[in-house]
Amino acid sequence: MARVYADVNANMPRAYWDYDSVNISWGVLENYEVVRKIGRGKYSEVFEGINIVNYQKCVIKVLKPVKKKKIKREIKILQNLSGGPNIVALLDVVRDNQSKTPSLIFEYVNNTDFRSLYPKFVDYDVRYYIFELLKALDFCHSKGIMHRDVKPHNVMIDHEKRKLRLIDWGLAEFYHAGTEYNVRVASRYFKGPELLVDFQEYDYSLDMWSLGAMFASMIFRKEPFFHGNSNSDQLVKIAKVLGTEDLFDYLDKYDIELDAQYDDILGRFPKKSWHSFINAENQRFVSNDAIDFLDKLLRYDHQERLTAKEAMAHPYFAPVRQAAIQNHNAAGSSHS
The missing domain is CATH 1.10.510.10 (Transferase(Phosphotransferase) domain 1)
Known part of the structure; x- marks a missing residue:
């Protein structure tokens, strides 16, 4: 058992950690445009993007076909950690109507490798x-x-x-x-x-x-x-x-x-x-x-x-x- 924070989830309402029951409110895909590809992972492709409504830079993480539950888990965790120190901010969640492929929209960080x-x-x-x-x-x-x-x-x-x-x-x-x-x-x-x-x-x-x-x-x-x-x-x-x-x-x-x-x-x-x-x-x-x-x-x-x-x-x-x-x-x- 963990030496610290062992009972955090036990003391939270089920809705906090039961990510399977998360309700995703989808944003508007058309608000975002891809600028360039900046990386790829096992589970996603990552792009620098722009929010064409307010011209803010963002990062678009296009998720590869993966279990719905895993996507829900990532979203729920990002929502629970929202505003925390040095935690990347999730700004929006959108999906392509045709392919149903979800994308996560994050704050942009001007990273150096x-x-x-x-x-x-x-x-x-x-x-x-x-x-x-x-x-x-x-x-x-x-x-x-x-x-x-x-x-x-x-x-x-x-x-x-x-x-x-x-x-x-x-x-x-x-x-x-x-x-x-x-x-x-x-x-x-x-x-x-x-x-x-x-x-x-x-x-x-x-x-x-x-x-x-x-x-x-x-x-x-x-x-x-x-x-x-x-x-x-x-x-x-x-x-x-x-x-x-x-x-x-x-x-x-x-x-x-x-x-x-x-x-x-x-x-x-x-x-x-x-x-x-x-x-x-x-x-x-x-x-x-x-x-x-x-x-x-x-x-x-x-x-x-x-x-x-x-x-x-x-x-x-x-x-x-x-x-x-x-x-x-x-x-x-x-x-x-």
Whole structure:
């Protein structure tokens, strides 16, 4: 069971989490025009668009044929999270009358691809944006929702405006204590050990592993940090860093049986020191605080990982919290 927000949905009216009963009020498709294609996913094609009524830029996510229930889930979750910190805003839902293909209309974020953006970051930028991402995660967790696909591709950053948005809620799900979930979620490099060992009773802490894997790649300048060639190899890559001893302790604690495929590929590995990943290229991002923070996220045992709220209170973010206080005070004093 989750250490935090375990009973959020239990204390909500059924209509909050029972997404199958969501009523979709369809907007007017003709209000939107496609400008250019900006991406595609497993479940959708994504375009930059324009609202021809008010000439506002938007993002149009055209959903590929998928179960109606999955579409309802994404819409319900986006509605429940509406207005939350750094959560991408769903503006409208429309569909083509002929094909019945639904499209989600989102706020536009002038994103720079992370592969070209992250190398430009200074140490403070990493702290700042991870903190912004934590705000979104603590908010969605507090609303009883796991994102389940945290990765750089799903974090839009407008660096000029220092604006971050967590996008793609297509794999997100409502958390109910004691429920067994599908482990075929998240993208390989960001999958928590619980998914790789087929432990289905996971919770919000899955997102914290994904965030940790993302953070490791940012501070150590190694993208992705855990580079598995398959799901089973992914666990091996993790074990080569965290060691096999802690892995077996984790499996014992939760009474998990490893798939037989691991017998041949999972040897015995000692735990590596985080300091061993430091080199001349990345040392300016790596401090004792950064390593302590990372170490508290990348734990096999999901119950040992920091929660998003705990993470935000970590000393690593002291400069960010300090700057926020100063900005708040400066804004306040200009009105006096």
